[in-house]
Amino acid sequence: LPKLPAARLEKINVDSLRFVESVMPSPETEQTRKNFVDELQNVVNQTSVMWGCDAKLVPFGSSVNNFGAENSDLDICLVLMPSGARWPDAFFDDTPSEQLGAPPATKAVEDLAATLSENGFEDVDDSRKSARIPILQFRHGPMELECDICVDNRLAVRNTLLLRTYSLIDPRVRQLAYVVKTWAKRRKINNPAERTLSSYGYILMVIHYLQQLETPLLPPLQALPPTWAGEPIKTSLDGSNDADAGMDGDDLDEDGNGASDLPVVLVQSNSEGAQQDTYFFADPQSAYFSTPADMSTAMKRLSAFAARNKDSLADLLVGFFWTMALKFDWRRHVIGVRDAHLVTKESKASEDSWKLHQRMAIEDPFETSYDVAHVVRDREFRLIREEFVRAYALLAAASPRQEADSLDDVI
Ligand code: CTP
Numbered sequence: 316l317p318k319l320p321a322a323r324l325e326k327i328n329v330d331s332l333r334f335v336e337s338v339m340p341s342p343e344t345e346q347t348r349k350n351f352v353d354e355l356q357n358v359v360n361q362t363s364v365m366w367g368c369d370a371k372l373v374p375f376g377s378s379v380n381n382f383g384a385e386n387s388d389l390d391i392c393l394v395l396m397p398s399g400a401r402w403p404d405a406f407f408d409d410t411p412s413e414q415l416g417a418p419p420a421t422k423a424v425e426d427l428a429a430t431l432s433e434n435g436f437e438d439v440d441d442s443r444k445s446a447r448i449p450i451l452q453f454r455h456g457p458m459e460l461e462c463d464i465c466v467d468n469r470l471a472v473r474n475t476l477l478l479r480t481y482s483l484i485d486p487r488v489r490q491l492a493y494v495v496k497t498w499a500k501r502r503k504i505n506n507p508a509e510r511t512l513s514s515y516g517y518i519l520m521v522i523h524y525l526q527q528l529e530t531p532l533l534p535p536l537q538a539l540p541p542t543w544a545g546e547p548i549k550t551s552l553d554g555s556n557d558a559d560a561g562m563d564g565d566d567l568d569e570d571g572n573g574a575s576d577l578p579v580v581l582v583q584s585n586s587e588g589a590q591q592d593t594y595f596f597a598d599p600q601s602a603y604f605s606t607p608a609d610m611s612t613a614m615k616r617l618s619a620f621a622a623r624n625k626d627s628l629a630d631l632l633v634g635f636f637w638t639m640a641l642k643f644d645w646r647r648h649v650i651g652v653r654d655a656h657l658v659t660k661e662s663k664a665s666e667d668s669w670k671l672h673q674r675m676a677i678e679d680p681f682e683t684s685y686d687v688a689h690v691v692r693d694r695e696f697r698l699i700r701e702e703f704v705r706a707y708a709l710l711a712a713a714s715p716r717q718e719a720d721s722l723d724d725v726i
């Protein structure tokens with residue numbers, strides 16, 4: 316990465332910190348959203364009495380993962396569980412919904428749509444009730460809030476908690492992700508319906524980048540055992556042999572695949588009904604970190620790990636765009652966050668669900684057979700890469716004719 320003049324970096328740093336400050340939602344917004352979910356829970360309770368099981372609304376996505384802006388939509392998951400079940404234990408109970416006496420997801424969406432309409436909510440739309448992940452959409456007029464409710468998408472709740480945990484490790488994680496998300500929205504490359512990438516995809520890209528730095532800012536949380544005491548972790552971006560990279564010490568298994576005796580936290584996926592391992596270090600729902608003291612020790616270790624990296628937000632921002640524009644080998648590698656070494660496309664091609672192609676591929680942290688970037692085709696991939704190059708060139712003011720004055724010109 317070419318070194319930029321200190322004054323240029325300083326200007327980018329000041330601009331981006333000021334920018335981040337301006338888009339972060341206020342604590343009041345977060346509280347208002349929480350209150351609204353409570354209010355909605357009452358509406359759900361009116362509906363679930365007909366179902367013979369309990370139903371709990373669990374917010375996920377950007378209102379929980381710490382990467383949300385003031386105007387982000389509200390993503391909510393409806394978790395169906397046995398009557399009287401205890402929370403959060405019931406979350407991990409994988410009794411099939413038919414056995415709970417719960418209605419099929421399509422019917423649950425329909426019933427809920429009816430109750431929401433009766434209660435005066437606007438633009439209630441259940442047309443996606445038969446999608447792979449059934450969704451109910453509506454608007455809360457007074458709060459100008461777009462809401463999506465999906466049924467039993469427990470993996471999304473788990474990956475939200477994973478993202479949230481990453482966001483809490485170091486303030487730079489959230490800051491960098493905010494700039495990247497805003498850039499992607501403004502440059503119109505953040506819309507899966509138009510074959511560009513979801514916000515979720517960009518956040519995974521940011522986490523991957525921070526894990527693969529020469530001095531990593533983030534460790535791979537899924538590869539750390541509950542006993543992790545802060546040992547350093549090797550990455551493989553600096554040209555070393557992929558198979559040799561991984562955690563230091565004894566945690567490598569025979570194939571060099573990282574810790575093999577990690578605990579398992581199973582959650583049922585709703586697409587194929589397969590169980591997924593959703594363990595990660597410092598998980599707030601984990602039995603290993605059940606007391607506030609355990610949790611705080613785990614978070615302190617993670618923050619101390621991050622603090623070894625001294626990069627400013629400006630260094631990271633320039634480095635991110637440079638890496639994605641010019642360094643990352645999109646043809647050969649997959650963006651992933653599960654462990655410290657780079658995943659090759661070749662290794663994924665043995666899995667049925669993955670096809671070898673030259674485009675961007677992003678491995679979902681839990682549902683590893685799922686490519687988060689699968690919607691992105693050749694044309695859009697080229698567009699996104701051009702945007703990476705543009706952002707880097709403007710930040711670095713690489714061409715004298717493209718002198719960039721402020722961050723606003725870049726994003
Ligand atoms: N999600 C997922 N798989 C995807 C896309 C999304 O599991 N392919 C889940 C993730 O839990 C993610 C949530 O849906 O956190 C919301 O996704 P998205 O809207 O892309 O991200 P947000 O963080 O909500 O960003 P925005 O502020 O743009 O709404």
Ligand code: MG
Pocket residue numbers: 376377387388389390
């Ligand atoms: Mg969202």
